[in-house]
Each structure stands twice: as structure tokens, then as C-alpha cells.
Amino acid sequence: MASRGTVKPSRDFNANADAEVLYKAMKGLGTDEDAILQLLTARSNGQRQEIKTSYKTLFGKDLIDDLKGELGGKFETLIIALMTPPLAYDVTALRNAIKGAGTNEKVLVEILASRTPEQVKDIVAAYKKEYDDDLEKDICGDTSGHFQRLLVILLQGNRQKGIQEGTIDSDAQALFKAGEEKFGTDEQAFVTILGNRSAEHLRKVFDAYMKLSGYEMEESIKRETSGNLEDLLLAVVKCARSVPAYFAETLYYSMKGAGTDDETLIRVMATRSEVDMLDIRTEFRRMFACSLFSMIKGDTSGDYRKALLLLCAGDDA
Template sequence: MSYPGYPGYPQGNPTVRPDPAFNPRQDAEVLRKAMKGFGTDEKAIINVICKRTNAQRQEIAVQFKTLYGKDLIKDLKSEISGRFEDLIVALMTPLPQFYAQEIHDALSGIGTDEDCLIEVFCTLNNHEIRTVRAAYESMYRSSLESDLAGDTSGHFKRLMRSLCTGNRDESYAVDTAAAQRDAQALLRAGELRFGTDESVFNAVLCSRSYPQLRQIFAEYERLTGHSFAKAIKNEFSGDIEAGLLAIVKSVCSKSEFFAERLHDSMAGLGTKDRTLIRVVATRCEVDMQDIKQAFSAKYGKSLESFISGDTSGDYKKALLALVE
């Protein structure tokens, strides 16, 4: 699973890049030494795993099995624990399988983690969604669309089913006349009527390209004098509001969307470690530098300072190694 950047967006600025002097055999030997004998060298584990890309980590795992006949993830899990273990295992998991696991866990058990579903389906591009869907269906022998439909309801269910098709227009062209028509249709479906025609919002937000949606939002604001995001807040509530707003935020600034996710994972009582791990593990190779800038601009503090104040031990060291 690659991250070529979303059409209509420049390539993001990652914090984790391919190591130009990469030697998977040497890295495998370092990790073996770090876990062999009495005690574990957590620093060595962080220096290797947090400074390589996901693709490079997969090569290390192959070398580790070739050299020692052992599964690297199993060895790591036997040596480390807690949130540090969760983060390292996330980093070692191929991205499609990692996203598939997150979705499966979001749908399993008591209640549904709608925030996870929104984060994944409202920000990935078509190729990424299809790759994750294939991984999910291979791993769990179940239809992703059916599982989403079975665990969600109402307008939110329709939004998730639309997005999981991975069929958004990804062209670069912007049609101003069509954007004006869509803005007027959205206005008629929401603010100009009693009640809301949710299907119009779903159709436009799930199928139009990002550049086209930016034009639609501009046309909507020109017609009404306020932002499209404000219209969604006025017309919707609950999970469907959160999902539609996530698409709008992702279209306008994906970096700011993920900065908000990171802030919310650490603000208030307790840390939402699962969200923190997922965002850092999946965005460090994509646009974490951009997310850090958006975070500082929005909250007046650096992402590193938030992580330092909200986590501890090897977990904190590994997170900081990924975002610095």
C-alpha cells in the first residue's frame, strides 16, 4: 500500500523516510541482539523500527525469519509490553492489514468505534480503500460492506457504504458551472427546506473529487455568506455530522484534520492511545511534518510537547522518534 498523495494535493512531508543506507540483514541482527539474553535493549529496537519505513520493516522481518527461523513480531511481543508493544506491533504490520485490523476491532465487541471508521474512510483515497477492503476480506472472510452495514445504521450507514466502494472521482479538473449547480442543490436540500434531504449531501460529498469539492464549498459560501461546515453543523447531528465534517476537513486541510485527531487523543482525562498510535503509525510516512505545523498553528504548542506531557517511558521515546 503506497501513499502517492491524493490527486489535487501536493506530496506531503513525512517525518519517516526510507533509510538510504538500509541493510535489512544488519537490522535483523541488531534486533536479535537487542532481544537475546537477559534483558531487552529497547533503545536499539526504537532506533531500528522507528527509523525505517513500513516497506523496509517488512524486509527486516523476512531477513529475521531467514536468519533465525523466528517470527519477528512474536519475538517483539514476548520482549516488550503495554502501549510500547502496541505501537511497535502497529509499525511492524503491513499497512493494509493494520487498517483492516483497526476497522475489524472498531466493528467488533460492544458498541462501534465510529471515530475510527470516520478517520479511515473519510481520508483514504480510492486505491487505499480498495487495498484495505481486499485485506479485510482476505483476513476475516467477510464482506467489508456487509460488516459496515450490519454494525451501523441510518444515514451514517449509507455514508460508510458509499465511501467503502472507493469510487470517488479523482480527476484534477474543476468545473465551476457544475460546482455552482451542486452548491445550489445542497442549499435546496438543507437550509432552504424544512428537514434535510441527506441523500444529496451523501451523493456530492462521496463522489466529487477533492479539487471539485473545494470549488463547491467556495460557491456555497458565496451563495450563503457562511461556510459549508457551518451548514452541516446546522443540518446534521451525531455520527453523520461527524462523518460529513471529516470529509469537509479532509478536503480543506488533511493536515489540520489529523492535527485535531492527535490533539483530541491527548486532551482531557486519559489518553486515547489507540487513536494516537494509529495516526502516528500511518501518517509518519505521509505528511507528519505538515500535521506538526498545523498542530502548532492551531494549538500554540508543539506536537512533541503534547506527546512528552501525555505519555511516558519507551512508548514516549518511540512516539517522539516517529514524529521528530
């Protein structure tokens, strides 16, 4: 599968030469932020790791420490995000979401709903290795109810593969009976079916559900559930329909309204730039009355804006 990312590995890559450029950009008085952002947004994450190694070999210093010492604010956060291997980034984001003051449910929802079952298994293993803690236990200690149950199901990374033709209608009926048809909602049916079926299968179930109930799955979830559970169920449904569309919407709402949710904006731009940013841009343009590029431009400033626009890599005006 060809990468749908905007960031591709650089062809004439030379880790030592890149390390030299970064060293010069931070040496002496003042920092050449432009040189740093131009270089790092034009290298893949794997190449950035090689640059980090070369930097230490050549100069006996830690590149991440130097960047943190020279940069500041949101721009620093974005650059450090780009310098972090994707798996380590997800693991750290989840850890901070659980261990910070209050739980950041938004991060739990976004990562566990959008990553593939294989990625989730890698995250669980890496979390154990990094913190010597059990991610499932940590999440259970911080969440409750059906929200917790669905997170635990997603953490297993055991979704069925492919489409189970025989269960499309019965799944749709079970969801209908659990929600629209009865007084009160049987959340467990939603949790079990949405947490365990493949994306392809769920798309068929949503079509059957629409025929049966006259409602889109999302409409029913909004009416039948609330709070964190609603957010997680909606994220699972949206990711089953289209992960890029889910992230396009996530980016839109991170910038819409008063104040920008920079944490979310940085997380999505950094983690999707090598995965599906081209598709996210297309979906963004389709769903909203503007391009992702123009919204970032209007909502951010300085080197931070410049780096984000390079990751966006083009305007779909």
C-alpha cells in the same frame, strides 16, 4: 511527489544486521527497548518487512512474536503498528472496529474519510482476502441510516476526478436547499454530493456555499446533523480541505482533556509517519497554540513517548 513523511527509508540498509541488533536487544535478561525503538523508527515500513524476513531466516523465530513477548502496554502496541504493512494495518483496524464489542465508529470515519479512492479499493480487496468477508456487508450489518449510506458510497472508491466547473454552483445550491434553507434537513443531498465529488471540486463548492449561505460548510453540518453522521460528514469536509489538517486536529483531540486516547494517537502516528507527518506538524502548529512535539511530550511517558517523539521528528516551537 516527494514524501512528506518524517520516516524515510534508511540509506545504508542491511536487513540481516538490523535483525541481529533486534535479536541481541531481546536476548538474555532484560530487554533493550531503546535499541528497538531507535532502530525501528529509523526504517521505512518496507524495510521493517525485510527485517522481519531476515529475522526468521537467521534465528528461526518470528520477530512479531518476540517483540510481543518482550514489550508491553502502549509501547508494544505502537511498535507492532510500525511493524505492520499499512494496508494490513487499515484492514485489521476496520475489522476490529466492526467485530469488537460495540462498533468503533471513530475508526470507520477516520479511515474511510481520509484514504484515497485507490487505497479504499485496495482495503476492500485485502479485507475480502484476509477474512473471506465483504467489508461493505460487515459495515452495513453494524451501522444504519445516512451514516451507513455515506460509508457505502465512500467504500465504492468512485469519486469523480477533478473539478466539474458546470456543477459547482448547482452543488452548492443543492446543499443550501437541503440544509439552511429548509425546515428539517435533507441528509441525502449532503451524503451524495460530499461522498461523490473530488476534493478539488468540493473546495470550490464550499466557497460557493459560503457566498450563498453566509456559513462555512462545517458550521452548517454541525447545525443540521448530529451523531455519527455529523462526525463522518465533518471528516469528509475536513479531508477535502486538507488531510494533514484533519489529522492534526485528530491528534490534538486525542491528547486534549482528561486522559489520552492512545488508540487514536498510535494509529495516526504510525499510519501517517511515512505519508504526511511533516505537513501534519505544520498544520498542528498553525491551528493550536503549541507544537505536536510538545503536546506528545507532555501527554505520554517512557519508551512510548520516546518512540512517538522520534516519529514526530522535530519540534515546531
